[in-house]
Amino acid sequence: MNRVSERRRIRCKVNGHDIDREVPVTQLLVDFIREDLNLTGTKRSCDVQVCGVCTVLVDGRPVSACTYLAFEADGAEIQTIEGLASGSELHPIQQAFLDENATQCGYCTPGMILATKSLLEDDAQPNRERIRDYLKGNLCRCTGYQPILSAVVLASERIRHD
Amino acid sequence: MTNTVVGKSIPRVDGIDKVTGRAKYTGDLKFAGMVHAAIARSSFPRARIDVIHADDVRQRPDVIAVLTAEQVPPRLYGTFIEDQPVLAHGEARYQGEPTAVVIARSHEDAVGGAADLEIDWDPLPALTTIDQALSADAPPVHAEQGSEGVPWLAREGASSRNCCHTFAREHGDVDRALASATHVFEDTFEVPALQAFPLERYECIALWDGSELTIWSATQSPFIVRRDLARLFDLHLHRVNVVAPLIGGGFGAKLYTKIEPIGAACAFAVPGRPVKLSLSANESALTITQHAARVRLTTGVSADGLIVARDCLSLFNTGAYADAGARVADKGGYRAPGPYRIDNVRSRSCAVYTNLPPAGAYRGFGAPQVVWAYESQMDVIAERLSMSPLELRQRNILHRGEHFSPDDTPLDCDLPASLTVVREHMHGASTVPPDESGPWRVGEGYAVGLKDGGGQRTASNAEVRLEEDGSATVLVGSTEIGQGMLTVFAQLVAEELQLEIEHVRVALPDTRRAPYDSGTNASRTLTLVGSAVVMAARQIREQLIDAFRDLYEVPPGAQAVLRHGALSAGQVTASVDEVIRRGSLLRGGQLIGTGYFRTKAADNVLGGMTAFWEPGVAGAQVRVDTETGSVQILHYVSILDVGRAINPKLCEGQDIGAAVMGMGAALCERLEFEGGQLLNASLVDYRLPTFAELPERFETVLIENGDGPGPHGARGIGEGSILPVAAALGNAIAAATGARVYNLPMTPEVIWRAMREAAAAEGSNTSVVPEVK
Numbered sequence A: 001m002n003r004v005s006e007r008r009r010i011r012c013k014v015n016g017h018d019i020d021r022e023v024p025v026t027q028l029l030v031d032f033i034r035e036d037l038n039l040t041g042t043k044r045s046c047d048v049q050v051c052g053v054c055t056v057l058v059d060g061r062p063v064s065a066c067t068y069l070a071f072e073a074d075g076a077e078i079q080t081i082e083g084l085a086s087g088s089e090l091h092p093i094q095q096a097f098l099d100e101n102a103t104q105c106g107y108c109t110p111g112m113i114l115a116t117k118s119l120l121e122d123d124a125q126p127n128r129e130r131i132r133d134y135l136k137g138n139l140c141r142c143t144g145y146q147p148i149l150s151a152v153v154l155a156s157e158r159i160r161h162d
Numbered sequence B: 001m002t003n004t005v006v007g008k009s010i011p012r013v014d015g016i017d018k019v020t021g022r023a024k025y026t027g028d029l030k031f032a033g034m035v036h037a038a039i040a041r042s043s044f045p046r047a048r049i050d051v052i053h054a055d056d057v058r059q060r061p062d063v064i065a066v067l068t069a070e071q072v073p074p075r076l077y078g079t080f081i082e083d084q085p086v087l088a089h090g091e092a093r094y095q096g097e098p099t100a101v102v103i104a105r106s107h108e109d110a111v112g113g114a115a116d117l118e119i120d121w122d123p124l125p126a127l128t129t130i131d132q133a134l135s136a137d138a139p140p141v142h143a144e145q146g147s148e149g150v151p152w153l154a155r156e157g158a159s160s161r162n163c164c165h166t167f168a169r170e171h172g173d174v175d176r177a178l179a180s181a182t183h184v185f186e187d188t189f190e191v192p193a194l195q196a197f198p199l200e201r202y203e204c205i206a207l208w209d210g211s212e213l214t215i216w217s218a219t220q221s222p223f224i225v226r227r228d229l230a231r232l233f234d235l236h237l238h239r240v241n242v243v244a245p246l247i248g249g250g251f252g253a254k255l256y257t258k259i260e261p262i263g264a265a266c267a268f269a270v271p272g273r274p275v276k277l278s279l280s281a282n283e284s285a286l287t288i289t290q291h292a293a294r295v296r297l298t299t300g301v302s303a304d305g306l307i308v309a310r311d312c313l314s315l316f317n318t319g320a321y322a323d324a325g326a327r328v329a330d331k332g333g334y335r336a337p338g339p340y341r342i343d344n345v346r347s348r349s350c351a352v353y354t355n356l357p358p359a360g361a362y363r364g365f366g367a368p369q370v371v372w373a374y375e376s377q378m379d380v381i382a383e384r385l386s387m388s389p390l391e392l393r394q395r396n397i398l399h400r401g402e403h404f405s406p407d408d409t410p411l412d413c414d415l416p417a418s419l420t421v422v423r424e425h426m427h428g429a430s431t432v433p434p435d436e437s438g439p440w441r442v443g444e445g446y447a448v449g450l451k452d453g454g455g456q457r458t459a460s461n462a463e464v465r466l467e468e469d470g471s472a473t474v475l476v477g478s479t480e481i482g483q484g485m486l487t488v489f490a491q492l493v494a495e496e497l498q499l500e501i502e503h504v505r506v507a508l509p510d511t512r513r514a515p516y517d518s519g520t521n522a523s524r525t526l527t528l529v530g531s532a533v534v535m536a537a538r539q540i541r542e543q544l545i546d547a548f549r550d551l552y553e554v555p556p557g558a559q560a561v562l563r564h565g566a567l568s569a570g571q572v573t574a575s576v577d578e579v580i581r582r583g584s585l586l587r588g589g590q591l592i593g594t595g596y597f598r599t600k601a602a603d604n605v606l607g608g609m610t611a612f613w614e615p616g617v618a619g620a621q622v623r624v625d626t627e628t629g630s631v632q633i634l635h636y637v638s639i640l641d642v643g644r645a646i647n648p649k650l651c652e653g654q655d656i657g658a659a660v661m662g663m664g665a666a667l668c669e670r671l672e673f674e675g676g677q678l679l680n681a682s683l684v685d686y687r688l689p690t691f692a693e694l695p696e697r698f699e700t701v702l703i704e705n706g707d708g709p710g711p712h713g714a715r716g717i718g719e720g721s722i723l724p725v726a727a728a729l730g731n732a733i734a735a736a737t738g739a740r741v742y743n744l745p746m747t748p749e750v751i752w753r754a755m756r757e758a759a760a761a762e763g764s765n766t767s768v769v770p771e772v773k
């Protein structure tokens, strides 16, 4: 059996750029992003869809790239942390994370920021309960979550008042 | 000097890289020609290796090499006790012990090869608990380790055969004081093994180029890794370069040498090619754990609530290899009597070998286990004496200037004030009376922890280079694990040299460029390395002022000052860059300052004077569902006695981060072993605190008395806040329900059972506990 050699072509958009590649059918999206596209901002930790550090947005929805096959992203629009800032200007969520010290070691940060983006697109003014519930699939071992909560609130205020 | 950046919550300097995904961690580095390694592990907690059938895997086209014990140095390594082989040699001592390593062109091929590698094992009976390992007929985990009888263990009925290390401290006459005490309390408390689970797993990349070994590794202690590698591979230290990129969390799990010897062995097998070794989360869990421990406290108390004697026995399950275990036992034993004025103290501890994965450093280093014990017992005592728990603590607590141990540094922080402040905040004006309707019961609890901070007999160096354009580089051997080292050192130097913060860069360490530092642990970096940084910067300031006087012919009587990037004396002024450029014939356009800071050696039980004391004081209000045993934290107050906050927001981040980590350990975390097999390595089964566990209300209260020995009066933080968490919660749960839990974690089931037992005891026979009111 030669499971690794079977390949599929995928065409997708990653951070606005057209991508057209052949990938092994067994390849995970996280490896496609990190190894093939060299976008190492997307992290990998638990491998079992619990920690959320591999979160990317597929057609605007947060998915755990560690348990998502690369070829399933055929035709999709993918956003990774590298696609958030425009030039040297940070996205308001990034700026809020910076201002509230919502990042320490930074390992959870890309996934946390993308999950926040999807939350705020869904609910521009989430209350504390909503934030806690929405982000409970993203673990952070450093910050104790409170600063992240403050950053999400700050970002939502800034986005609404822009 | 004008105060510019010290004391300000400037955003962390590595923050932009971290929020944009540009930050590079070890696993993000890519090198041309890089190959991959994966480890084949023991399937049994204890087994002889009969045969390793490596040939099949070796012959696979994508496999480059398979290494077993025969192909790696036979030497053992370890920071305190050299007992660990690079790959299991003859026998495996824990399930998951590295036994062979496969090097292949891709990560998938390496992992596949390691999974398919056939090893014939001859399983042997395994020891997994402290009791099994100390029993008279236990086989030795390490036949060759010293096992001369330890008299006090023998008196406990324990064999010393699996004793890895013991510690003892004593003053006064404990037996006499206990015999004459009005009340004597004996209680035993337990803590399970935990995983720290920094989200970044173990990763390293090693390269042997024929003359130098370079290893990029997510390590908290690059210089210790360098030493271990040099010894193992018979190289001079200057031929080993350990590079520590940004680290995705450490918490002690990345302290001391971990996977680097295996990485280096691979590098020697494929000279000229970088080899990447990247562990899965499950493998990381098998690499190091926090020590499971049992602590027995016998405490004598006078009629008016003064502690007159305490006898402590702390046993730590250190697993198959010592790692940091010997020092964890020292520190746990040292700290076990607690931050109280006790004239008669005896404390003994032992790190015990078993056939579990090695246990090592974990935030707090032996203190979380003993604080859980002594602060739970304080409330047991208070209840028995019908005294308020805070009052009992205030009567006994050490004051500033008093001695924790007669031959160590006197206490430098203000514990009585912290106790007063924590109570005030718990009962602040904004506190709303909680809802106690239905099954809910509310209670509050307090705890105080104390640890000697900074480590003993450590040395730190720093180098600051000021360039002719007024920009500066700081070189230190410290690592950035998220605590903010890069930011606060930039603040310190910007302050001393009156530079803009953007003009100061702190370099991440590699051991070839960075000056020696003993490691990023023990909350030591700001206080000890920071002192060296300040010294180095001051040396440059002196050089600048000297050069300025000389080059600008400042009259001898006039005072020269450095402010806002310029030097001035009377009418004469010059910018920093002008002075450097004018004087650059001498120094090539760069001023270099160095700093060195060493903590004092001493002939005491720890072998050195404590640099500073790190307290943790907390109050918790919880709500317990008496039908299910589930706990909700309504209000948590943590007192952070920082001496001086160089960056208040970073301090608060350390505080709440440590506290929430402690909440996980208190309420849900536990590594489960069955017959030595780890059952819940994966995050599916091992529950860490999530957003949902965040307390309803969390307050950090900074206390700044300027009484720390570090820069500007700072004292180290980062560990202190985890110390009181479990006991504060346990005391609050007991206050709410009347049920006391002795063994962590306090899961709903455990609390529910404790409530049932408490109810049964109360209902059946009150004479069993006559003094309970």
Ligand code: FES
Residues within 6 Å of the ligand: A043, A044, A045, A046, A047, A048, A049, A050, A051, A052, A053, A054, A055, A064, A065, A066, A067
């Ligand atoms: S690595 Fe994907 S959720 Fe943890």
Ligand code: FES
Residues within 6 Å of the ligand: A102, A103, A104, A105, A106, A107, A108, A109, A139, A140, A141, A142, A143, B199, B248, B249, B482
């Ligand atoms: S900042 Fe380290 S895990 Fe979140």
